[in-house]
Amino acid sequence: MNASSRPPAPESEAFDPASVTIAIVTYNRSHLLTRLLESIGRMDPKPGHVVVIDNASTDDTTEIVEALREQLGTELVYRRLDTNTGGSGGFSEGMRVAYELGSEWMWLMDDDVEVISDGLARMGKWTPRFRSIQGRRYDYDGSAFYWQYRVAESMAIPIPFAPAAFDASGYKEMNSGCFEGMFIHRDIVQRIGLPDPRFFIYWDDQMYGWLASRITTSVIVDDFVLRRTREIKQHDFGVRHMNASSNAYRYYIMRNRAYLKQYYRANGAYKPLPFAVGTALTLAKELIRLVLVERTIRGTSHLVRGLRDGRKIAGDRSWRPMPPLADAVESAV
Structure with a gap:
């Protein structure tokens, strides 16, 4: 289904930050999770819920979550899984919990980012128009992180040189997805189902974003809302x-x-x-x-x-x- 044949997005009520659940997946990185939860505590506005899915960590993740619970200023739901289900299983469970909480919007993220304090307001301004939204993020060194937002559909691989610049509209259509920052409406989740835990890791978010783009206009927007907190070796x-x-x-x-x-x-x-x-x-x-x-x-x-x-x-x-x-x-x- 191409963009021109999709039905227009339904008219939306004013964006309510309390309708958002941030769903985080973590595994043995309590020092990074600490930074993320502290950044959520500084957010204005704040989400209605924060869900932390712990993939059977063996470090002090449980203690860290409980110690920071009061600082968040919003309701925290903590689920420690019996086994490590990978990022795929973690995000599937996180979205399931968020959906069952009645959340209108689900904002997914790994534990190696922190949220820009007004990030939720920046995302919220796009919600009257779109149902599948990806914000931008800063890399560890403060530079703009480039995410491959388009896939060559027939080959099912990212297009590494899709244009990085934005025009005056402030958004670009995408046919992919990234669980590090995916912002998606429950109507889309209801129609395409939960992320598939069978992937364990890799390609899961691209596939989920592709499925979303087939039923709605999915976009990446020119608003920085996350910052990576883990340095990764690069060439x-x-x-x-x-x-x-x-x-x-x-x-x-x-x-x-x-x-x-x-x-x-x-x-x-x-x-x-x-x-x-x-x-x-x-x-x-x-x-x-x-x-x-x-x-x-x-x-x-x-x-x-x-x-x-x-x-x-x-x-x-x-x-x-x-x-x-x-x-x-x-x-x-």
């Missing part, structure tokens, strides 16, 4: 940066191509040849990352293992996408 290519990775990321970035394929099939968007090219380009990019950023060739086995395990997922004819929440509610009645 500077002059125009763009490439971040360091890990063996886990290498495995899941290749394995989860199979989940993208399954979602594309379910939505009638799968084209075998372009998608295969996208997978090959993804593999090439990860090999370049190993050599230029990690300065090693070790790690290739994790890429190969991810491709191998992905073939099993792609061949599973019983696989189904996450259901709309409306369907889930009806089936439970």
Whole structure:
């Protein structure tokens, strides 16, 4: 569905900050979570709720959350999971809790950012027009972080050189998503369902943003609302940066191509040849990352293992996408 064929967004009432839930996923990074929660305590206006999903941390995360509860100035819901479900499982659970709280808007973020004090007001001004919104963020060094907001749909890969500049409108349409700052309305969540925990990590937010963009006009806006608080090793290519990775990321970035394929099939968007090219380009990019950023060739086995395990997922004819929440509610009645 293209933008011109989508129905216009419904008329909105005045934005109410109390209708927002910030959903945070954390795992063994209490020092970073501390900074994020302290920044929420300084927000004006504040959200109605803050949900912290703890992916079975073994550090002092629980103690930190309880110590900072009163400083937030808003209701805090803390859920410590029994096992580490990855970012995918954490955000799925965080959105589920936010949805069940009755939140109109859900603002997702990792624990390695802090919120600009008036960030909620900056996001709120766009809510009368859009239902899927991505704000901008500063990188660790204070520079503007460039996020790849467009994907080449047939290949299911980000377009690394999509224009970074904004025109006078202050927004650009996107067909992707990033859980580090995704701001989404419950109507969209109801229709496309919760984020898919089966991804564990990687490609989950791109897929979720793509699904949202198929039913609403999704945008990235020229408002800085977050600041990254963790320094990541990078290689500077002059125009763009490439971040360091890990063996886990290498495995899941290749394995989860199979989940993208399954979602594309379910939505009638799968084209075998372009998608295969996208997978090959993804593999090439990860090999370049190993050599230029990690300065090693070790790690290739994790890429190969991810491709191998992905073939099993792609061949599973019983696989189904996450259901709309409306369907889930009806089936439970």
